[in-house]
Amino acid sequence: MVASVEEVPSERPDYDPPVTRHFLTGEELTSDELATLLDRALELKADRAASTALAGRSVALVFERPSTRTRVSFEVGVHELGGHAVVLRGDELQLSRGESARDTALVLSRFVAGIAVRTGPHEVVQELAEHASVPVINMLTREHHPCQVLADLLTLRERFGQLDGLRLAYVGDGNNVTRSLMVMGANAGVEVAVATPAELAPREVPTGALLTEDPAEAAEGANALYTDVWVSMDDDPASAESRRELLEPYRLDERLLGRGAAGAVALHCLPAHPGDEIAPGVLYGPRSAVWDQAENRLHAQKALMELLLGE
Numbered sequence: 431m432v433a434s435v436e437e438v439p440s441e442r443p444d445y446d447p448p449v450t451r452h453f454l455t456g457e458e459l460t461s462d463e464l465a466t467l468l469d470r471a472l473e474l475k476a477d478r479a480a481s482t483a484l485a486g487r488s489v490a491l492v493f494e495r496p497s498t499r500t501r502v503s504f505e506v507g508v509h510e511l512g513g514h515a516v517v518l519r520g521d522e523l524q525l526s527r528g529e530s531a532r533d534t535a536l537v538l539s540r541f542v543a544g545i546a547v548r549t550g551p552h553e554v555v556q557e558l559a560e561h562a563s564v565p566v567i568n569m570l571t572r573e574h575h576p577c578q579v580l581a582d583l584l585t586l587r588e589r590f591g592q593l594d595g596l597r598l599a600y601v602g603d604g605n606n607v608t609r610s611l612m613v614m615g616a617n618a619g620v621e622v623a624v625a626t627p628a629e630l631a632p633r634e635v636p637t638g639a640l641l642t643e644d645p646a647e648a649a650e651g652a653n654a655l656y657t658d659v660w661v662s663m664d665d666d667p668a669s670a671e672s673r674r675e676l677l678e679p680y681r682l683d684e685r686l687l688g689r690g691a692a693g694a695v696a697l698h699c700l701p702a703h704p705g706d707e708i709a710p711g712v713l714y715g716p717r718s719a720v721w722d723q724a725e726n727r728l729h730a731q732k733a734l735m736e737l738l739l740g741e
């Protein structure tokens with residue numbers, strides 16, 4: 431039966447429109463949600479076909495920067511959840527010819543269940559999230575890399591059985607991964623100690639995180655020692671030599687790993703430059719958890735997409 435015009439309510443006081451939840455910095459998840467998400471990621475790792483949360487739905491994956499792990503893990507993840515990934519390089523979009531992030535968000539929201547973006551300025555993902563009516567996921571900006579840290583926490587959860595009370599030492603450049611580790615580590619109950627040269631230190635240090643210039647101090651008793659490239663993709667190539675000189679004392683080598691707790695593991699989000707920020711013997715050695723960490727991008731992001739985009 432077709433309702434007459436008079437029967438259609440002009441207001442719907444009993445109707446709460448669905449809240450669109452984004453994932454831009456990692457702070458969007460409560461501690462409990464983060465713990466539940468990591469538990470779910472372990473279930474999805476044990477059975478990769480366990481969820482069809484994206485059946486019949488599409489997800490836009492926008493890459494304005496190069497990627498190996500993020501690109502493959504998101505595309506495979508959407509497929510394994512029963513969905514379809516629309517992978518878009520920056521130069522394929524009208525964004526590259528001046529169309530605004532606002533208009534891009536408004537249009538993509540009409541087609542897809544979620545928009546995941548890798549770009550430079552964090553303001554781009556913020557603007558997309560402001561105007562999208564579907565969840566926006568940050569796949570890396572200059573400021574934050576929260577999807578990476580979901581995988582890092584999953585790796586620690588897997589190795590140590592729990593996160594609360596662990597100590598993670600990050601040594602090297604104070605970059606987007608450093609920020610996300612500090613923000614999300616605190617939320618997970620992990621004490622994050624960061625050692626960087628003063629010139630490359632993060633501007634803000636969240637409560638609970640430790641910042642020092644001394645790599646040995648950060649590494650002391652740590653359960654995990656983590657490093658990242660010395661020259662990131664948005665860094666000025668002309669600064670490479672001076673950055674290398676500053677960061678030379680921050681290499682994650684066997685001696686620094688030896689300062690960690692018994693059973694400490696080495697982490698690196700990759701791509702690595704063995705011999706620069708990490709010694710080859712650590713990257714490929716028995717205490718490296720790096721390859722599990724890379725695989726865990728897939729499982730953590732599937733759990734995230736199930737939470738944010740699933741019906």
Ligand code: CP
Pocket residue numbers: 496497498499500501570578699700701
């Ligand atoms: N760690 C990481 O984000 O890897 P890619 O740059 O290859 O995606």
